[in-house]
Amino acid sequence: MKPTSSSPGLRALSASLREVREARKFGLRELARALEIDPRLLSQWELGMRVPPVEEVARILGYLRVDRTTTERILFLATHAKEPNWLDSNPSDLPAALTAVMQCERTASQITNWSPLIVPGLLQTPDYARALLTASGIRVDEADARLMARLDRQRILSTRQPVRLRAIISELAIREMVGDENLMSDQIDHLLVLSAAPHISVRIVPADVGYHPGKIGMFALYEFPADPAIVYMEHYHASAFVNELDAIASYRKLVKLLLDKALTEEASQALLREAAR
Structure with a gap:
């Protein structure tokens, strides 16, 4: 029997996306505008309310120039975000x-x-x-x-x-x-x-x-x-x-x-x- 709320992977993914954005001094609306993403959608991704597509996660990490090790870790989280x-x-x-x-x-x-x-x-x-x-x-x-x-x-x-x-x-x-x-x-x-x-x-x-x-x-x-x-x-x-x-x-x-x-x-x-x- 599966729960209906956020999984362990999604909790970790949302926190990681928020942390890398804040570490690079980007505001949420600023990043959303640069990537042409609805800021409400980006906020939902960072709050763990919705699961972002892996491709969109990769695009965010690439724009923020996140290092390879961190990128691999976050993409791993994105891949497993839906698993209970x-x-x-x-x-x-x-x-x-x-x-x-x-x-x-x-x-x-x-x-x-x-x-x-x-x-x-x-x-x-x-x-x-x-x-x-x-x-x-x-x-x-x-x-x-x-x-x-x-x-x-x-x-x-x-x-x-x-x-x-x-x-x-x-x-x-x-x-x-x-x-x-x-x-x-x-x-x-x-x-x-x-x-x-x-x-x-x-x-x-x-x-x-x-x-x-x-x-x-x-x-x-x-x-x-x-x-x-x-x-x-x-x-x-x-x-x-x-x-x-x-x-x-x-x-x-x-x-x-x-x-x-x-x-x-x-x-x-x-x-x-x-x-x-």
Whole structure:
């Protein structure tokens, strides 16, 4: 069963078109006039209300003289904009999927992260994030770009109207050593500080609860004010977005199962304080 609103690819495409235009200091009406496009139509493309033809996207990028790497990424988004589910299995320095993730995070009213092995990206300290990227064998320049993008994403938690974040984290992610003891202690202290914010909930699933389907892998559930939810899953060399309503219902059931197994917020904070010693 397919939703009727914008897909993950369309969300990423609309944001990318707006960003490249603004980066080159073009007003929307100015660009529309230069390309002989109805400004209302161009606005709808940038808002994700309509899907632009791939040829028109290529024409916009050519007129703005966008670099080859960015052009390839945006044309990839344009090609997949209508797909309710989307697999990105060819990550670049900043994968197309990351653009979709950032747009989902910026427009969501609530995000639920399930993370069985590492601290979720939105809650990572810079040192923790850097250690993960370094251990993954990523080139230094690529690691720098991904680190900056990750830190920029975290700004959604500190705006005047921040997104509500529900982080469900396995105890294994807290006990697993990333970097050294000082780095992990700082990371856990950071989780404690963030968990005190009214819009952030941190719940820990004890390591000894036994098997549950959440152990299959991490995911993020993005809820929007008016549109159907989107689920994002990330693996080593591939990322996937799920936008079908039946699949979303299954993930909502999984979230409920994980919350039933998780400690309360107060008990989770107690575990974090113990782990930080």
